[in-house]
Amino acid sequence: MEEVYNFNAGPAVLPKAVMLKAQEEFVNYHGIGYGIMEESHRNANFEEVINSCEANIRKLMGISDDYEVLFLQGGGSTQFAMVPMNLLIPGKKVGYCDTGEWSHKAMKEAKILGGDVELVYDGSACKYTAIGDASAWKINPDYAYVYMCCNNTIYGTEYQNYPQTGDVPLVADMSSDMMSRPVDVSKFGIIFAGAQKNIGPAGVTLVIIRKDLASRCPANIPTMFRYSTHIDKKSLFNTPPTFGIYMMRLVTDWLIGLGGIPAIQKLNEEKAAKLYAAIDGSNGFFRGTTAVADRSKMNVCFRIGEGDDALEKKFVAEAKAAGMVGVKGHRAVGGLRASISTQCRWQALKG
Numbered sequence: 001m002e003e004v005y006n007f008n009a010g011p012a013v014l015p016k017a018v019m020l021k022a023q024e025e026f027v028n029y030h031g032i033g034y035g036i037m038e039e040s041h042r043n044a045n046f047e048e049v050i051n052s053c054e055a056n057i058r059k060l061m062g063i064s065d066d067y068e069v070l071f072l073q074g075g076g077s078t079q080f081a082m083v084p085m086n087l088l089i090p091g092k093k094v095g096y097c098d099t100g101e102w103s104h105k106a107m108k109e110a111k112i113l114g115g116d117v118e119l120v121y122d123g124s125a126c127k128y129t130a131i132g133d134a135s136a137w138k139i140n141p142d143y144a145y146v147y148m149c150c151n152n153t154i155y156g157t158e159y160q161n162y163p164q165t166g167d168v169p170l171v172a173d174m175s176s177d178m179m180s181r182p183v184d185v186s187k188f189g190i191i192f193a194g195a196q197k198n199i200g201p202a203g204v205t206l207v208i209i210r211k212d213l214a215s216r217c218p219a220n221i222p223t224m225f226r227y228s229t230h231i232d233k234k235s236l237f238n239t240p241p242t243f244g245i246y247m248m249r250l251v252t253d254w255l256i257g258l259g260g261i262p263a264i265q266k267l268n269e270e271k272a273a274k275l276y277a278a279i280d281g282s283n284g285f286f287r288g289t290t291a292v293a294d295r296s297k298m299n300v301c302f303r304i305g306e307g308d309d310a311l312e313k314k315f316v317a318e319a320k321a322a323g324m325v326g327v328k329g330h331r332a333v334g335g336l337r338a339s340i341s342t343q344c345r346w347q348a349l350k351g
């Protein structure tokens, strides 16, 4: 099979240089005679990997010592539960934005855990085709925390601004736009992301947490679900996803080599602009499905006409024949979607 252009949302394309480097080191890592996947997580070889990965992430995102960088498991979906487990405060409400499927799943877990959820944005009326301006949200200063999903992978919307939450910790699901653009980490209480959309393979979840928030956790939360457990043991309380962390280290090395997050942001903006221009310039043949101001630079969602299922099916088949895979929309919304995540090979869209 020839190499194809991969538009899957996640797991998604990784930089080719990273894939080749992993291949080169796969069976004999740095001459030790076996692979890093086969190394003990307590050994100095792996310690170097996890420490360098953390140092890379701190450098790329400008993360201060007030924050911990954790490598956990269970995906973004486990964070939907860990956040309320650790941050709910009895008698206080929490604010969530409703921007579609991923917010619904997060709110569901908060409610299971007794959270009194109030909406700071409700996108249900417009069927999540718009998400509004987060900087205009009214934040009750008595909330235990405010929760947002920054990029809505399924609907193709992405916040261009973040809310001002004052002393209320802001929790952000950045699963599908992590490290795609500069972010002022000091404005957030927790940032989390399953790696597989933008920064590595499935199996490792990156969590950036302001240290003081870990002490909120009530006594009846099990050990593995407490952020403090993983902070105290530097993500080595139990066996971490070692190969995923190794891959994330390679991806972050690659990002630094490229010029860091401002450099990848520039590429992301260029490739998204090119794709949206093609959709908008098609005289209505293709139609973007979201409000123009809220368009995602990671997941470009579109339809043929008003949603011509037969033609869209044909489009998916012809795209595949032309060497472009993964352009079918998410099953929850249908239509078409090109995910052009951070690591998508830019050359693929340049032509």
Ligand SMILES: *Cc1c(COP(=O)(O)O)cnc(C)c1O
Binding pocket: 010, 074, 075, 076, 077, 078, 102, 149, 151, 152, 153, 173, 174, 175, 176, 194, 195, 197
């Ligand atoms: C994919 C995704 C998730 C779920 O991640 P898992 O790692 O599969 O649990 C959560 N939030 C967003 C925005 C996503 O795109």
